[in-house]
Amino acid sequence: MTDLADLSIAAAGSGLRGGEFTARDLTDAVLTRAAITEAHLHAYLTLDQEGARAAADAADADFSAGTDRGPLQGIPIAVKDNMVTRGIETTAGSKILAGYVPPYNATVVDRLHGQGVVIVGKTNLDEFAMGSSTENSAFGPTRNPWNTDRVPGGSSGGSAAAVAVGSALGALGSDTGGSIRQPASLCGLVGVKPTYGVVSRYGLIAFASSLDQIGPFARNVRDAATLLEAVAGFDIHDATSYRGDTPDISSLMDAGVEGMKIGIVSELAGDGIDPEVNAACRHMYDALSDAGADLREVSLPATEYALSAYYLIAPAEASANLARFDGVRYGLRVDGETTEDMMSNTRAEGFGPEVIRRILLGTYALSAGYYEAFYGQAQRVRTLLRNEFADAYARVDVLVSPTSPTTAFAIGEKTSDPLSMYFADVCTIASNLGGDPSGSIPIGFDGDGMPIGFQIMAPALHEAQLFRLAAAVERLAGVDARPALATSEVRPA
């Protein structure tokens, strides 16, 4: 019999409704899986076993009473530790928030609670979501379930590892420059960054406010859609929340790709992309073409400057967003002779080197005399990029590319070279700068058995097109492997 921890959300949902097992059984299976795998992976910063079991019991009581709060009732889900949870420590992977227990819930957390979700715990991340490997966590790195010598990607590496290994059936991550899609790619999962504004950011500890979006990790496209539908929708507490009707997400998933116009981004198909990744993507383009899709190359020259623009805009916003961590009201405080000393001692001690690097970069980019040359110029590139994407979307329904230029790299491989680490985002950041939806779908493995992800980008609010192609890619790829850690008899280390 299948271990319940390996069920998809959809299968677990029907098992619960069919009375085959209880939410408590399911949660215990997931917690058992976590007990075995955590020593190898460190996917979680906080496992809330007690809260998870209580939520599972509550879901079971609802099932018994005939109350159905939707497809996620009783489903164990993990939440990245940069979304605040009332009564549960929330650190954003930073020493400056070690021990911080928020008094309120992020809107997404409230929505999950309201739908009877079992929140398993808070997952590891690069400090304040700044990184592409989860090695920048102040509490130690997360490892890739497919090979524990490799990184899971980042910054939502903990969420990706948990879902891949079965210590959660799905997870929420946040994506500022690729922080959902790149770890999804590196861990063989479906990961989606929705249109900016579709999911509330209220309670998401901000990295770069104009780029941050919350989205789902799941083991298949349908589960990802279910989780996204559960958290999407206007929120009065987020002024950048989309006020219109929540976009359709899943209605076209069975529509197939016949006649769908798909643009292959030329700039993301050659130099700098690993040959095995390129080959897998090309193979998928052929399969899509065979299935009746209309594929063509689309050139987006501004993507060449997207990375540079991103690494000015994101740090600039971060330099202000992270100013509130000053030792005055909460979190770490390191005393000093004066209030100013206290603040600077706290920040010097509490922030890790990558966070400090980005605060300095961002502060510099906004400084008098440099603003126009750096921040102003980056905003102009952002506008140019948006215009190019708008032009492209006038001709094609969706754009495709690899998600990550490489498969999972070795732990420690890029930590001493920030620029090569920044390059991990090269395929993903355009969607953040444009605010458009984008997702990663697993399409195969490299020679080392590491997953390869396929990126689909769609125009703003056209999630339905994204999921339509994602479902087709999933069917065509037919990837059905699980990491060894999830399937073999691994003993607690």
Add this chain to the structure above:
Amino acid sequence: MSDWEAVIGIETHVELQTKSKMFCGCAVNFGAPPNTTVCPVCLALPGALPVPNEEAIEGILRIGAALGCDLVEDSLFHRKNYFYPDLPKNYQISQYDVPLCIDGHLEIDVDGEEATIGITRVHMEEDTGKSVHGSDTGRIHDADFSLLDFNRAGVPLVEVVSEPDIRSPEQAREYAAELQRVVRTLGVSDVRLEEGSVRFDANVSVRPVGREEFGTRTEVKNMNSLRSLQHAVAYEIQRQVRVLEAGGVIIQETRHWDEVQGTTSAMRSKEESEDYRYFQEPDLVPLHVDAAWRRRVVASLPELPAAHRRRLAAAGLDRQAAETLVDAADLADMFDAAVGLGADATTVANWLTGDVVAYLRRNDVALEATAIAAEHLRDLAAMLANGTLSSTAAKDVLNYVLDGEGNPAEVAAAHDLTQISDEGALEAEVDRVLGDNPDVLEKIQQGDMKPIGFVVGQVMRATRGKADPQMVTDLIRSKAGMS
């Protein structure tokens, strides 16, 4: 001194009296115990986001419209970055290059000399918390500890920036006073200087008369009354002139007004001043105020102080009475109501701005807490006009009515204050006094008018003040054959 001209601009911060704060639902309540009107947003807890308060936007639009500003359809919020313990986010949400209101003006009048002061901009921002420093001096340098109260953090704050059009300390004071009147008339803030709900900073420079270019300016802060604003500006002008005449240069800096010493001193110089690294607030979308909203705001403006003063002057009121009424909405409303019922404007204005104000002050009550009504004033004015009451008696009646003793007719009867204007009765009294003082008539006939007052006084005494003095005077004159 006369060789120099002062150039002054004033930045005014007005705290709006909205129900809730600028970017969260916390109550605006200045009397609340420390840190009780706070939430994740105004404490800048991790993850919290701002949402603009529509009531505050309405408030600033009213101020902007009242100052004749253009109301900008899509204005932008920016972050102003600086570290300070009472600033929870360590940035203030403010407006920078595209504020909500631009290009307005305010008319002022100092001793009959009128001036138009340009308004550069009116923009929306949020207030900080308050620091209390644990030291004898209350200043941060000697403090062992500091306490923070975030109740004020996030209260809507409107900044009004004037053009450097002000030329004297007196104009500076009048500009501030008139701006306060305008804002108070709009009902969006109580604009109390002593409570900090309005704060004025002055940018001051001097230049030789006739020169176009501005001199180097200083910014003077910490004035907590209109008087201290005027004194601080006057002091700073004199200081700058002294420095320049001694061959020195003015340093661009912020200066602190010391109320006790009556001097300004340097706080921080421009060299040390911070780079605020303004950038557009990514947590907020551009603030859209559509044409219908802008039209509605302009259409709903109340009568503004300048128009009000003009109307009162046209009704015959002197400047003093007009200003008193403009500054006190309750008195002005009562005035309008009584005049609307047909009462004489000057009479009612004199009562309201004299006797009634004195009564309210003496008893420390508000007008609405007294028993007076507009009908009372109309009746009282009529009784004065038709001679039923002397002007002295009318004032007594007014006070009894304010005390709640009844309407003017009842009060006058109860206190036996009705004037004797029965000619026969008065003539008998006049004859009696003249009979007792036989030389008086003769003196009057010889052209000495002084005894008339004596006779009137005697008649008034005999009638306990109820005689109509004009009628008595006329009787005496006619008896002296002067008519």
